[in-house]
Amino acid sequence: MTPSPTAAPSGPPAPSGPPGPGAPDKTDLPDSELLRLDHQVCFSLHAASRAFGGVYRDALKDLGLTYPQYLVMLVLWEDGPRPVKAIGERLRLDSGTLSPLLKRLEAAGLVRRERSAADERSVTVHLTDDGAELRERALAVPRRILEATGMTVEEVLALQGLLGRLTGALDRAAG
Amino acid sequence: MTPSPTAAPSGPPAPSGPPGPGAPDKTDLPDSELLRLDHQVCFSLHAASRAFGGVYRDALKDLGLTYPQYLVMLVLWEDGPRPVKAIGERLRLDSGTLSPLLKRLEAAGLVRRERSAADERSVTVHLTDDGAELRERALAVPRRILEATGMTVEEVLALQGLLGRLTGALDRAAG
DNA sequence: CGTCATTCAGTTGTGCACAACTAAATCGTG
DNA sequence: CACGATTTAGTTGTGCACAACTGAATGACG
Numbered sequence: 001m002t003p004s005p006t007a008a009p010s011g012p013p014a015p016s017g018p019p020g021p022g023a024p025d026k027t028d029l030p031d032s033e034l035l036r037l038d039h040q041v042c043f044s045l046h047a048a049s050r051a052f053g054g055v056y057r058d059a060l061k062d063l064g065l066t067y068p069q070y071l072v073m074l075v076l077w078e079d080g081p082r083p084v085k086a087i088g089e090r091l092r093l094d095s096g097t098l099s100p101l102l103k104r105l106e107a108a109g110l111v112r113r114e115r116s117a118a119d120e121r122s123v124t125v126h127l128t129d130d131g132a133e134l135r136e137r138a139l140a141v142p143r144r145i146l147e148a149t150g151m152t153v154e155e156v157l158a159l160q161g162l163l164g165r166l167t168g169a170l171d172r173a174a175g
Numbered sequence: 176m177t178p179s180p181t182a183a184p185s186g187p188p189a190p191s192g193p194p195g196p197g198a199p200d201k202t203d204l205p206d207s208e209l210l211r212l213d214h215q216v217c218f219s220l221h222a223a224s225r226a227f228g229g230v231y232r233d234a235l236k237d238l239g240l241t242y243p244q245y246l247v248m249l250v251l252w253e254d255g256p257r258p259v260k261a262i263g264e265r266l267r268l269d270s271g272t273l274s275p276l277l278k279r280l281e282a283a284g285l286v287r288r289e290r291s292a293a294d295e296r297s298v299t300v301h302l303t304d305d306g307a308e309l310r311e312r313a314l315a316v317p318r319r320i321l322e323a324t325g326m327t328v329e330e331v332l333a334l335q336g337l338l339g340r341l342t343g344a345l346d347r348a349a350g
Numbered sequence: 351c352g353t354c355a356t357t358c359a360g361t362t363g364t365g366c367a368c369a370a371c372t373a374a375a376t377c378g379t380g
Numbered sequence: 381c382a383c384g385a386t387t388t389a390g391t392t393g394t395g396c397a398c399a400a401c402t403g404a405a406t407g408a409c410g
Contacts, residue, residue, distance in 0.1 A: 029328065031314040038317035039249045041331055042231065044338040046246065047267055049224035050397075051345035056217065057398090058349060068366060071221065074214045085388065092222055095389050097367055104365080121375050121388040139206040142213035148348035149341060153204065153212070159337060160216050163223040166324060166334070170226035173323035174233055225367075232368090243396060259359065270359050272397055279395085296358040296405050 055148045059141045063134060068093070069105055070138070076111065077135045081126045083116065110134060230323045234316045238309060243268070244280055245313070251286065252310045256301045258291070285309060 029037070056067045065073065068091075075082065075090050082090075088098050102125060105111045110131035116122040149156065204212070231242045240248065243266075250257065250265050257265075263273050277300060280286045285306035291297040324331065 031318070034317035034321065035249070035310075035314055036253070037328070037331070038320060039246075039253065041335050042227065042242070042320070043246060043249075043266065044335045044342070045224060045227055046242075048338040048342045048345075049220060050267060051342045051349070052217065052220055053397080054349045055345050066365065067217070067221075071214075071218060074210070074218075078211065078214065083388085084390095091218065092225065093366090094368070096369080096391080099390050101366075119376075119388085123389065135210075139210055142209040143206070145213060145217070146209065148345055150344035150348075151341070156212070156216055159341070160219045162334060162337075163219040166326070167219070167223045167226045169325035170223075170230050170323055173325075174226070174229045228367080241395065260357090268396090269398070271361080271399080274360050276396075294358085294406075298359065 055145060056141075059144045063137055063141075064108065065134075068097070068101060070141075072098075072101065072105065073110065073131065073134065073138070076125065076127050076131070077138075081124050083122045083124050084113075085122065087125065105131075230320060231316075234319045238312055238316070239283060240309075243272070243276060245316075247273075247276065247280065248285065248306065248309065248313070251300065251302050251306070252313075256299050258297045258299050259288075260297065262300065280306075 053067055056070065060067065060070050063070075071091050072087060075087050079086075079090075084095065084098055084102065088094055093101075102111065102113060106113055109128055112126045112128055113123050114126065116124055146153070146156065151159070228242055231245065235242065235245050238245070246266050247262060250262050254261075254265075259270060259273055259277065263269055268276075277286065277288060281288055284303055287301045287303055288298050289301065291299055321328070321331065326334070
């Protein structure tokens, strides 16, 4: 497939140590090495995310859902009717993404949107009967995903923890 | 910002052991538990990918590059002139994504596209002088990213390995 | 040589991500 | 009560991901 999937040359970068002092952390790699590493890492994450997307796409095709639509349905199945704002906070999505997505879910007959009487700015998203029933069919999806990862539940949980820490750090760094 | 950034409840899912025998692997969790777990995991990956995207967006703003454009430039900086097909294989991107992206890089004066004389179907992507010079400024990016992750180089390498295994398994499962 | 399958880049259409903005409703404070 | 700031959904515009398709060039085979 790929000409050099994990082309991590075992040869260490620059034999001549740069003027860095005796720092225990290896953050004093030469910039060019870091650039190469960056290539590997951001490619890895990008590729993993897209590979996951592909597997979900297959698994969700029967349900007629996309991956982000599935995320929204998971929130509604677990939490019940929620305002758009709450769904956005849960999934880190803003109205620019959610508004058209919810419109498509509504057009598919899975959800209903209602202006709140108490606060006319807010729109509460409800499941329709069809939307609620879809959960039964969705129950088969996670096992397919788990099998596709080739990981155990424990490994998945460990990965999830790692990703959680990472996301927290990145969010903190990016404001 | 977010109300539940790393909502990873330390309590394992089902304290009450389901009727599973002494299986070491926990793939016999009830479906509803797997659905909840799936919520956590796919959300985690999605969120991590987008958080990374945000940090790269900041770091690359100065260079006038998006994250996928940066990936393409990394390939060209490392490998030199490459046909579109080779770039796509390296990054797992098809022509539907690459063609407009490369057009934008060309409009920005960073690359040049030339029909191959030997095979008129193929288009070889070259760096312009500006594109080659941009590498100097890009050298500062990876360190910013590494700092944002709050991880050591070793941890990043471990994560990369984990993601690589995962992507391999997912690609195998999805064909 | 002629035909057909394959390869390669590009185009079209749908959907998501995100920035920047709009518009309406609500709230706080004077 | 009046007025300005904030909150909430929605819209617009740019860019990426991917499926499905087009069209030209190439290669294989009879």
